[in-house]
Amino acid sequence: MSDVQDKPAEGRKIPAPAVTIESKPFWDAAAEGKFLIKRCNACGEPHWYPRALCPFCFSDDTVWEESPGEGVIYTYSTMHRSPTGPYAIGYVTLNEGPAVLTNFVDCDLSTLAIGQKVKVKFQATEGGPPVPVFSPV
Amino acid sequence: MSIKGKAYIMGAYEHPTRDAPDKSTPQLHAECAKGALADAGLTKDDIDGYFCAGDAPGFGGMSMVDYMGLKNVRHMDSTETGGSSYLLHVGHAAQAIAAGKCTVALITLAGRPRQNKFFPGGGGGRPGQLTDGAPEAGFENIYGGSTHNTYGMCAMRHMYEYGTTSEQLAWIKVAASHHAQYNEHAFLKDVVTVEQVVNSRMISDPLHLLDCCVVTDGGGALIVTSPEVAKSLKRPLVKVIGAGEAPKGPRGGKDLDLTHSGALWSGPIAFEEAGVTPQDMKYASIYDSFTITVLMQLEDLGFCKKGEGGKFVSDGNLISGVGKLPFNTDGGGLCNNHPTNRGGITKVIEAVRQLRGEAHPKVQVPNCDLALAHGTGGSLGTRHGAGTVIMEREA
Numbered sequence: 022m023s024d025v026q027d028k029p030a031e032g033r034k035i036p037a038p039a040v041t042i043e044s045k046p047f048w049d050a051a052a053e054g055k056f057l058i059k060r061c062n063a064c065g066e067p068h069w070y071p072r073a074l075c076p077f078c079f080s081d082d083t084v085w086e087e088s089p090g091e092g093v094i095y096t097y098s099t100m101h102r103s104p105t106g107p108y109a110i111g112y113v114t115l116n117e118g119p120a121v122l123t124n125f126v127d128c129d130l131s132t133l134a135i136g137q138k139v140k141v142k143f144q145a146t147e148g149g150p151p152v153p154v155f156s157p158v
Numbered sequence: 159m160s161i162k163g164k165a166y167i168m169g170a171y172e173h174p175t176r177d178a179p180d181k182s183t184p185q186l187h188a189e190c191a192k193g194a195l196a197d198a199g200l201t202k203d204d205i206d207g208y209f210c211a212g213d214a215p216g217f218g219g220m221s222m223v224d225y226m227g228l229k230n231v232r233h234m235d236s237t238e239t240g241g242s243s244y245l246l247h248v249g250h251a252a253q254a255i256a257a258g259k260c261t262v263a264l265i266t267l268a269g270r271p272r273q274n275k276f277f278p279g280g281g282g283g284r285p286g287q288l289t290d291g292a293p294e295a296g297f298e299n300i301y302g303g304s305t306h307n308t309y310g311m312c313a314m315r316h317m318y319e320y321g322t323t324s325e326q327l328a329w330i331k332v333a334a335s336h337h338a339q340y341n342e343h344a345f346l347k348d349v350v351t352v353e354q355v356v357n358s359r360m361i362s363d364p365l366h367l368l369d370c371c372v373v374t375d376g377g378g379a380l381i382v383t384s385p386e387v388a389k390s391l392k393r394p395l396v397k398v399i400g401a402g403e404a405p406k407g408p409r410g411g412k413d414l415d416l417t418h419s420g421a422l423w424s425g426p427i428a429f430e431e432a433g434v435t436p437q438d439m440k441y442a443s444i445y446d447s448f449t450i451t452v453l454m455q456l457e458d459l460g461f462c463k464k465g466e467g468g469k470f471v472s473d474g475n476l477i478s479g480v481g482k483l484p485f486n487t488d489g490g491g492l493c494n495n496h497p498t499n500r501g502g503i504t505k506v507i508e509a510v511r512q513l514r515g516e517a518h519p520k521v522q523v524p525n526c527d528l529a530l531a532h533g534t535g536g537s538l539g540t541r542h543g544a545g546t547v548i549m550e551r552e553a
Binding site for chain 2: 035038039041042043044045048066068074075077079081099100101102110115119120123135146147
């Protein structure tokens with residue numbers, strides 16, 4: 022992957038996430054460095070992205086749950102050129118089960134691999150709450 | 159076909175709130191859906207048709223079907239006529255039910271105009287302000303997703319699971335280029351080789367520059383008529399004999415599968431309605447935003463087994479006059495045209511040319527009497543809508 026631009030992945034500024042009344046607890050927790058997922062009390066299934074109603078059984082008895090934010094890379098793709106350098110997008114399958122769309126940061130992007138273990142961290146945004154990103158462990 | 163007596167309204171629910179500072183718009187849609195289902199004595203798994211208008215945030219039906227986890231939807235309609243939309247939806251639902259396109263249609267309306275401190279929209283956020291746009295926006299739009307890297311994620315996973323190679327994907331571009339050389343209007347007319355494709359600049363792993371479609375201005379149109387009108391005209395008769403549609407999304411993140419597209423569901427619906435099989439098709443227009451898009455759809459439509467798409471497209475199998483399945487004989491989106499980044503109509507247009515016998519002589523399929531056109535809209539890597547149409551030339 023020698024043609025990846027020679028710029029740090031952190032060059033890309035992440036815009037402020039769109040926060041809704043439904044997702045605000047997630048972002049408030051993110052500001053404190055906590056990674057939350059939603060779990061349904063009725064069927065027990067966790068899901069992502071977080072919803073008020075369970076997308077599996079449609080119960081409205083869903084609760085926030087703090088997650089260690091650990092999992093493996095399901096897939097990824099590195100954009101080789103952008104105005105702020107290369108960056109990688111991908112899905113992480115959390116140990117709890119749900120797959121999460123994210124960026125991979127603080128690593129050599131040419132070494133990313135499906136199945137690699139990763140852990141969540143938070144990255145600052147342009148004026149909004151920090152957003153969850155993942156790095157290899 | 160009359161809809162008289164063909165459908166009934168069996169569930170109705172009015173949300174009790176008149177001021178909802180504590181709920182999001184998607185949440186209100188879902189709560190209304192839940193109320194109507196309870197009224198009817200049905201569950202959300204019974205829903206196979208979904209109708210919404212401009213008040214549904216984000217990608218409308220695609221965002222809401224995914225938000226609510228509706229997994230059996232095979233008919234969608236987002237007809238938008240302002241406040242009357244939902245009356246039209248009742249009519250459309252009856253038509254769809256009469257035509258066998260769905261059996262339980264859900265229509266939702268919801269919004270929060272009193273909360274005007276929130277602004278609508280599905281894009282990025284505004285620091286310090288709450289938004290009320292697409293439910294997935296805050297969790298997805300921040301990561302720099304584009305068509306290139308979200309389709310790249312699908313290709314990466316397909317390679318991982320099935321051993322698909324860049325050389326196999328390249329054959330799809332090669333076939334399109336063989337056809338484009340005969341199209342005087344094609345944006346790219348040069349025939350390319352597998353080597354040229356795999357040696358072109360990497361855009362987003364594992365997709366190279368020549369794995370991508372062209373970016374073009376332009377457009378297209380179709381006229382669809384009744385049999386009576388059609389038979390009064392002096393053009394070859396191209397009959398629609400089957401259609402299928404399906405939304406697909408991450409579905410709550412459970413068992414994410416980026417190696418399948420919605421064609422897995424839209425295809426069988428269309429084939430069953432038409433009473434034909436993939437192997438009966440003389441020609442196929444396959445949406446080609448990227449090479450991987452074609453490969454996944456060919457597998458999902460049943461032209462070959464899952465995971466064997468790479469082998470299927472290799473060695474010119476998609477080239478008219480050479481291979482078993484002539485595809486995109488206009489050069490497709492990969493070489494000819496992808497007007498305003500929406501290529502679906504061009505897929506139908508080239509299929510009609512083939513069925514009429516009016517494709518370029520160098521790419522015309524002999525006795526082309528059965529053809530398929532298939533498209534994917536949205537993003538293969540997040541949520542998308544698949545549409546399949548099967549057409550027959552009537553003698």
